[in-house]
Amino acid sequence: MSEIEQLMNFAQQLSTHAREITLPHFRSGIHSNTKADDSPVTIADRDCEAAMRTLIADTYPTHGVVGEEYGDDSANCSDVWVLDPIDGTRSFITGSRQYCTLIAFVRDGIAQIGLIDMPAENECWLACDVSDKQSVTLNGKPCVTSTCHKLSESSLVTTTLGVADNACEAAAKRLCRSAGQMRLGGDASAYGCVASGYADIAVDYKMACHDYLPLVPIVRAAGGVISDWQGETLQLSSTHRTEVLASATIDLHQQALSTLNMQK
Structure with a gap:
């Protein structure tokens, strides 16, 4: 077994361990605090x-x-695990089955392995994105993005609206209005749905590295494109929050970027 296969197996071990902890608390009336x-x-x-x-x-x-x-315990490490134990804590505490555990393995700043696990739905996307091995599966079955090339014909998913600053909010709403169909909700699973070809675009803002890095290999290995709203590569940063866009095809991604950055 290659090193990357061992690391992928370990990512699955982590997610299994996480399921065993989060599922007993789900829909249990668990108390939450505000950070x-x-x-x-x-x-x-x-x-x-x-x-x-x-x-x-x-x-x-x-x-x-x-x-x-x-927090960040990665000083001077070339190999780093990026963890979001419950992505969508609001979903979790309100009984929504959309909550996820997110895991990424990052080497020299590049996300090589990504995992989205949905314990309540028993669904798991697992991806590897390295030069000699590129694969992504949903519960063991290969994934591929859609072939949508037109924004006006696309299906778009965004987690929420109404919490960004005015310029960011206006851009997100402009993109939503330009898509053929739009749905709210989904958290990280929206990016898995883009990888599986169920949705064409996923867009969000104010995402931290533990929110976006696990998504990068999943979208890329399925044939899609993922970047910030300026088209720049998403990188490891434990302090910076950014806007994220994932698209099924490069043509669709360019149209979405142009719409987001349109001057009004």
Whole structure:
């Protein structure tokens, strides 16, 4: 077994471990607290990330970790695991089955492995995006993006509207109006749906690296394009938040970028 296959297997071990922690809390009336950034957090978020960090430390002691709940422990590490124990905590505490666990393996700043696990739906996207091995599956079955090339014919998914600054909000709404169909909700699973060809575009703003890096290999390995709203590569940063756009095809991505950056 190659090194990248071993790392992919380990990512699945992490997600299985995470399921065992989050699922018993789901729809249990779990209490949430509010963090400094006004986002909710529960004991399930914290226990899940702590358990994954322990497993990483035991298995790969030289690897760094960046996580949503316990921060950046990746100084001077070329190999880094990026963790979001519960992406969509609002979904989790309100009983929505859309919540996810997100995991990425990053080498020298480049996301090579990405995983989106939806415990309540029993669905898992797993991808590898390296030069000699590019693959993405949903529950073991290969994924490929749609062939949509026209924004006006596209189906678009965005997690939420109404919480960005005025310019960002206006751009997001402009893109939503330009798409053929638009749906709210989905969190990280929207990007899995783009990879699987169910949706054509996913767009969000104010995303941290633990939100977006696990998505990058999944979209790219399925044949799609993912970047920030300026078309720049998404990179590892434990402090910077950015806007994210994923599209099924390069033509569609360019049209979406042009719409987002249109001067009004």
